[in-house]
Amino acid sequence: MAARFKMSKKGVGQLLRSPMIQADMLFRAEKIEAAAQGIAPVGGPGDPHSGRYKESFYVKTTARGGRRRDRATATVGNRAYYARWVEYGTEKVPAHHVLLRAAQAGGD
Template sequence: MPARFKMSKKGVGELLKSRMIQADMLHRAEQIEAVAQAIAPVGGPGDPHRGRYKASFYVTTTARGGRRRDRATATVGNSAYYARWVEYGTERVPAHHVLLRAARAGGN
C-alpha cells in the first residue's frame, strides 16, 4: 500500500516561523555578509571615510518577516549613509552592486 501524506497548512506555517528556519536564514545572511565585506570597496588614501562602508554591514533576523509577516527572514544591510550610492552609483560614480553580487555568490 502506498504511503499517504496530508499537508497541514497550519503545520507548514509553523515550520516557516520555526527556529530551525530562522537559524538557516541567519546562516545564509551571514554568508552573504561575509562575501559583501570581502568585495566591498574601501576608497583611496585621500578618502575621509576609508573602510567605513566595508565595516558597516549588518545582519538582522526575525520570525515575523515576509509580506504577510508569516515566515522567518534574515536581512543583510549597510548602515553607511552613502551605501545606496555605492550599490547603485551616481552620475559620477559607477555602481558597485556589492550586495547584489554577494547575494548571487553566497547564501547557498
C-alpha cells in the same frame, strides 16, 4: 497500499517560523555579509570615509518576515548613509552592486 499525505497549513506555518529555519536564514545571511565585506570598495588615502562602508554591514533576523509576515527571514544591509550610491551608482560614480554580487554568489 499507497501512502497518503495531508498537509497542515498550521504545521507548515510553524515550520517556516521555527528556530531551526531562522538559524539557517541567519547562517546564510552571515555568509552573504562576509562575502559583501570581502568585495566592498575601500576609499583611497584622501577619503574621509575610508573603510566605513565595509564596516557598516549588518544582519538581522525575524520569525515574522516575508510579504505576509508568516516566515523566518534574515536581512543583510549597510548602515553607511551613502550605501545606496555605492550599490547603485550615480552620474559620476559607477555602481558596485556589492550586495547583489554577494547574494548571487550565495556567500561562497
